Structures are given as C-alpha cells and as structure tokens.
Amino acid sequence: MNQWLRENSALVLVTLCVAIAVLLLASVVFMILWIVARHGRRRALVERVEADRDRLDFELLAAEQTSRLRIIRELHELVIHSITVIVSQADGARYAAAQDPAVAARTAATIAETARTTLADLRRIVDVGRDGEAEAGPQPGLASLRELFAVMRDAGLRVTFEELGERLELKQGAELAVYRILQEALANSLAHGGQGTEARVTFRWTADGLEVLVDDDGARVAAARGEGPDRGYGQDDDLAALTAEPVGRGITEMRERTEIYGGVFRAFTMPGVGFSVSAIFPALAYHNGVHGVRL
Structure with missing residues (x-):
C-alpha cells in the first residue's frame, strides 16, 4: 500500500x-x-x-x-x-x-x-x-396605535410602549402627524434592524405638549446576525453620531410633520446599539384650533 x-x-x-x-x-x-x-x-x-x-x-x-x-x-x-x-x-x-x-x-x-x-x-x-x-x-389617530403595534409585531419587530402623563385631547390633524411619525420610525427600525429588533416607544405628555421617543437596537441585532461591520466602533463613530445629519425621505417627512405643529425633530445613531428618533411638541395643545389659543 x-x-x-x-x-x-x-x-x-x-x-x-x-x-x-x-x-x-x-x-x-x-x-x-x-x-x-x-x-x-x-x-x-x-x-x-x-x-x-x-x-x-x-x-x-x-x-x-x-x-x-x-x-x-x-x-x-x-x-x-x-x-x-x-x-x-x-x-x-x-x-x-x-x-x-x-x-x-x-x-x-x-x-x-x-x-x-x-x-x-x-x-x-x-x-x-x-x-x-x-x-x-x-x-388614523392615536386610537389606532394598538393596531399599528400589532402589525409591526407580526412582522418581527419587538415593540414596547410606555405612556407618561395625562393624554391631551388633540385635533385629528395633530393626531395624524404623531401617528405618521411613529409609523415611519417603526418601519425604519424594522427595515434596518430586521426581525428581532426591539423598538421602545415612549410618549411623555406635559400640560401643553408631547414628546415622542423611539429607540431601537437594530445595529446590535444586525451585528449579532453577522450583518454588521467587522470592526468595532470607536471615537470616530461617536463623533459621527453627534455631528452627522441622517438623511432620507422618511427622515424629511417626519421632520416636516413635526415642524408643522411647532415641534422639534431629531434623529441620530447610537453607535453599536441602534437608531433613535425624537419629536418634541412643546405647545401641541395650542394647535387644536386658533394659533396661540388653547381650546
């Protein structure tokens, strides 16, 4: 042999x-x-x-x-x-x-x-x-949030919702703006993070306004699946997250809807974690009717 x-x-x-x-x-x-x-x-x-x-x-x-x-x-x-x-x-x-x-x-x-x-x-x-x-x-309006969350969960997005403060009575236009901002933010979380991404939705009501916050861990979930960058993140990523301005059709639409009702919109990346969207309406109660007059 x-x-x-x-x-x-x-x-x-x-x-x-x-x-x-x-x-x-x-x-x-x-x-x-x-x-x-x-x-x-x-x-x-x-x-x-x-x-x-x-x-x-x-x-x-x-x-x-x-x-x-x-x-x-x-x-x-x-x-x-x-x-x-x-x-x-x-x-x-x-x-x-x-x-x-x-x-x-x-x-x-x-x-x-x-x-x-x-x-x-x-x-x-x-x-x-x-x-x-x-x-x-x-x-749709805020009464439709449960259906929106159900659709997103069926698609694989893990949605948690927390509401703080007493909800204001809003006109349909204001409710529609908040709903569309939230809908777009959740859709982006699912599209970029994929199944298994967790999106934490928070409503903070004040006497005159509302803050909408959506945080997701899409980057971390994608990295766990092997879809993220091979290298880790460092100071350059932190600097880019603080200075870079996210762009895109969805970002522009959310910003415009926020500004129509006197709000301030911000979207930013959390390196190694995911993406965050913040829409703050400091005087949403005054947009129920005549400008400057709370109805």
Missing part, C-alpha cells in the same frame, strides 16, 4: 486538490445562494409590512367614511323634515294673511327661525362632505 502511494503520490495529490476545490466551490455557491435567499426573505418581509400598513390604513379610512356617511344621512333626514315644516308654515301664513296679518307676521318669524336651523344643518352636511372629499389619504 505504501509503495502504491509512493508511486501514485502525484495522482493522489491532484485528486485531493480537485476535491478541495470542488468543496470550496460548493461552499461559495451555497453561501451565495444563502445570501440571496436571506435578502429575498428580508425584501418579502418589508413588502408584507408595507402591505399590512396599507391594509390597516384602508380599514381605518373605510370605517371613517362609513361614520361620515351616517352623519350625512341623519342630517339629511333632519333637513327634509325642516323643509316640510317650512312649506306647511308658509302655506298657513299665505292663507292667514288675508284674515289676520298679525298671525301671518308671527308665522313668518317662525318660518325664518326654522329656515336658519335648516341652513345650519345644510352647512354641517357640506362641511362633513368636504372633509371626506378633501382627504388625500386615510387619517
């Missing part, structure tokens, strides 16, 4: 090299396929989250439009009844005018009062209809 190995050592060496090359090639192919599959799963996850968000928004819009149509129908019935009363009173005044002008004058006053009430109802119908037509998209 030893003699055969000595005589065929070159053949054995070539065979071993070929086997090793085949194994290396197979490993590389397997690694490429695994990376492609992982990115495909990540893309499918993001698409599913977006689809769930759209579904939630459409369900909220449908419920809101159904409520609006019910209000319009009820007001419409009141207007029909009021107009019927006005017609009857006008007929009575016409016949009474020939016999007793005083009765006709009193009837005219009643007709005028009924007409004013009817006009107010008609204006309400127009306002409700205009609100429905003016909506460029669905408008």
Whole structure:
C-alpha cells in the first residue's frame, strides 16, 4: 500500500486538490445562494409590512367614511323634515294673511327661525362632505396605535410602549402627524434592524405638549446576525453620531410633520446599539384650533 502511494503520490495529490476545490466551490455557491435567499426573505418581509400598513390604513379610512356617511344621512333626514315644516308654515301664513296679518307676521318669524336651523344643518352636511372629499389619504389617530403595534409585531419587530402623563385631547390633524411619525420610525427600525429588533416607544405628555421617543437596537441585532461591520466602533463613530445629519425621505417627512405643529425633530445613531428618533411638541395643545389659543 505504501509503495502504491509512493508511486501514485502525484495522482493522489491532484485528486485531493480537485476535491478541495470542488468543496470550496460548493461552499461559495451555497453561501451565495444563502445570501440571496436571506435578502429575498428580508425584501418579502418589508413588502408584507408595507402591505399590512396599507391594509390597516384602508380599514381605518373605510370605517371613517362609513361614520361620515351616517352623519350625512341623519342630517339629511333632519333637513327634509325642516323643509316640510317650512312649506306647511308658509302655506298657513299665505292663507292667514288675508284674515289676520298679525298671525301671518308671527308665522313668518317662525318660518325664518326654522329656515336658519335648516341652513345650519345644510352647512354641517357640506362641511362633513368636504372633509371626506378633501382627504388625500386615510387619517388614523392615536386610537389606532394598538393596531399599528400589532402589525409591526407580526412582522418581527419587538415593540414596547410606555405612556407618561395625562393624554391631551388633540385635533385629528395633530393626531395624524404623531401617528405618521411613529409609523415611519417603526418601519425604519424594522427595515434596518430586521426581525428581532426591539423598538421602545415612549410618549411623555406635559400640560401643553408631547414628546415622542423611539429607540431601537437594530445595529446590535444586525451585528449579532453577522450583518454588521467587522470592526468595532470607536471615537470616530461617536463623533459621527453627534455631528452627522441622517438623511432620507422618511427622515424629511417626519421632520416636516413635526415642524408643522411647532415641534422639534431629531434623529441620530447610537453607535453599536441602534437608531433613535425624537419629536418634541412643546405647545401641541395650542394647535387644536386658533394659533396661540388653547381650546
């Protein structure tokens, strides 16, 4: 056996090299396929989250439009009844005018009062209809936070929520701004950190305003999966986190929504940990109606 190995050592060496090359090639192919599959799963996850968000928004819009149509129908019935009363009173005044002008004058006053009430109802119908037509998209509010968190958790994001202070009564526009900021921040946490990322949401209410804070550990989770940078972070990363300004469509949209309601927006990276979003509304209570007047 030893003699055969000595005589065929070159053949054995070539065979071993070929086997090793085949194994290396197979490993590389397997690694490429695994990376492609992982990115495909990540893309499918993001698409599913977006689809769930759209579904939630459409369900909220449908419920809101159904409520609006019910209000319009009820007001419409009141207007029909009021107009019927006005017609009857006008007929009575016409016949009474020939016999007793005083009765006709009193009837005219009643007709005028009924007409004013009817006009107010008609204006309400127009306002409700205009609100429905003016909506460029669905408008959820703070009452929809539970559904938003459920969608994100189903997608793999670990969401914890803490609310401090007494919640203010806000107009729909202000609630929509807060909801959209939170929705975008959670979507970013899931997109960049992936499944298993924890997003800690905190609402701090004051007498006049609100602070919204979203902290995630996406960088740490990605590093644990082997998707982060090979090197550790140091002073350069800390300096970049303090001075660099995060950019992107989502960041711009969150900042604009915050500033519309007199708030201050900030987004920054926590090296080795994740990403944080802060939207502070110091006087949100004064944006319920007339600027500068708390309603």
